[in-house]
Amino acid sequence: MKACLGCGSILQDSNPDNLGYTPDIANSLCQRCFKLKHYGSNNSVSKKQDNKKIVSKINKEKGLVLFIVDFLNLYQEVIDIYKSIIGPKCFIITKSDLIPKNIKKDKLEENIKNVYGINEKIIFVSSKFKDNFSLLDNISKNYKKVILCGVTNAGKSSIINTWIGSDITVSKSINTTQEFMYLNVDEKVIVDTPGFITKIYKSDVANKKIKPLTYQLQNRYFLQIADINIAALDDVNLTIYLNNTLNVSKRRIKTDFAYDIIIPEKSDLIIKGLGFIKFSKNAKISLNIASDYFEIRPTIIGGNHE
Ligand SMILES: Nc1nc2c(ncn2[C@@H]2O[C@H](COP(=O)(O)OP(=O)(O)OP(=O)(O)O)[C@@H](O)[C@H]2O)c(=O)[nH]1
Ligand SMILES: [Mg+2]
The missing domain is CATH 3.40.50.300 (P-loop containing nucleotide triphosphate hydrolases)
Known part of the structure; x- marks a missing residue:
């Protein structure tokens, strides 16, 4: 049995819908790898x-x-x-x-x-x-x-x-x-080895250097990052470390929000799969994504006693 040199699947020429398919078993790559390498596309299983x-x-x-x-x-x-x-x-x-x-x-x-x-x-x-x-x-x-x-x-x-x-x-x-x-x-x-699959909000592979963006968020303003909203009670300073292709904008809150997340000072709010947001001071925020998709940790950026 011969394996594809691109992904390790066993090559087969009998079922185009199954893994490892190649129209000619003499090939060294399966059709999926051939497409990924030459066109960057992948619509197969x-x-x-x-x-x-x-x-x-x-x-x-x-x-x-x-x-x-x-x-x-x-x-x-x-x-x-x-x-x-x-x-x-x-x-x-x-x-x-x-x-x-x-x-x-x-x-x-x-x-x-x-x-x-x-x-x-x-x-x-x-x-x-x-x-x-x-x-x-x-x-x-x-x-x-x-x-x-x-x-x-x-x-x-x-x-x-x-x-x-x-x-x-x-x-x-x-x-x-x-x-x-x-x-x-x-x-x-x-x-x-094949990659582990984890529970993430969204996968967004960054390919350019990350430019940290710092925002001051006054009371009753919120930050919209793609489809994620971060609303703040009191004034909040934050720095986002996310893929730069995501659109970020600051907006005024029109309706009332419940402020349900307390972030301790010098913490990162991780949006799994996308990156994280550093908060220098403690903050009360609300977030429109389910709790499985974010987590809070002591910040990994800078000195802890700066
Ligand atoms: N900027 C940058 N991009 C990288 C680097 N290494 C990998 N990438 C990109 O990250 C993406 C994933 O790379 P892979 O090597 O296929 O990742 P993998 O861990 O083998 O992924 P799976 O096989 O799917 O589990 C591709 O778009 C790569 O071009 C790097 O050092 N710098
Ligand atoms: Mg790989």
């Missing part, structure tokens, strides 16, 4: 992934695990998955080219470790600019097997392609990688 099964398979691989996270998609469910991985592991924040310049990486690393109780090393890399790949070489030098895992779209396959020159399919669609893929290079095996 993908396998429903099961996070627990992926973790248990990773835990059986017995290698060094590189857990890949992107800066805008850091929330408790991601950390819980990270913590369920046993054995040697390292926390890798990728797409570091997106992180605003004024954010100091060493402070960010310290804050993330403190907020989420991470004891292992954190490494920042960018596949787009090939930044810090020598650190990946360093940490993995004593391992015969290195497994990359993380939430879908984090940028796992992009790291492998930049690192070892492979040609795994990379795309903005979720679950581009479908199966565990084993790549042999210099006496090592590098393993790509």
Whole structure:
């Protein structure tokens, strides 16, 4: 049985509606990967992934695990998955080219470790600019097997392609990688894995540097970010760290709002899948999205005693 070199699905030429379909079994890519690579489109099926099964398979691989996270998609469910991985592991924040310049990486690393109780090393890399790949070489030098895992779209396959020159399919669609893929290079095996699926409000893959936007929100004003409304009681200062393609506007409240969320000072309000909003002072706000889609944490930006 031959697997697709783009996503790991077993190739088949019998059913166009099933995974791994290719009109000619001699091809090295399935039709889905062919379309994603050449047209960036994907309207075909993908396998429903099961996070627990992926973790248990990773835990059986017995290698060094590189857990890949992107800066805008850091929330408790991601950390819980990270913590369920046993054995040697390292926390890798990728797409570091997106992180605003004024954010100091060493402070960010310290804050993330403190907020989420991470004891292992954190490494920042960018596949787009090939930044810090020598650190990946360093940490993995004593391992015969290195497994990359993380939430879908984090940028796992992009790291492998930049690192070892492979040609795994990379795309903005979720679950581009479908199966565990084993790549042999210099006496090592590098393993790509299907991405974990988490409960997010919306998926919006950022591809340009994040420009933090600071707003002062007076009493009875609200901020509209795409279809999300944040209304404030009292004056509130906030800085948003979201994909810059989202439209943001400030509006006056016409009807009465219930102010149901209290945000402690120096906290981030995470909108899962999109990014987060930093509040410097404590704030009373209301939000028009369900509670499963947001969470509040001590801010990961700046000094805690600034
Ligand atoms: N700016 C920037 N974009 C990146 C970087 N790495 C990956 N991306 C983009 O992020 C998106 C997802 O990348 P993939 O490598 O396919 O992510 P993945 O984790 O393998 O995703 P799945 O296989 O679907 O789980 C693509 O649009 C990439 O171009 C990076 O270092 N910088
Ligand atoms: Mg992938």
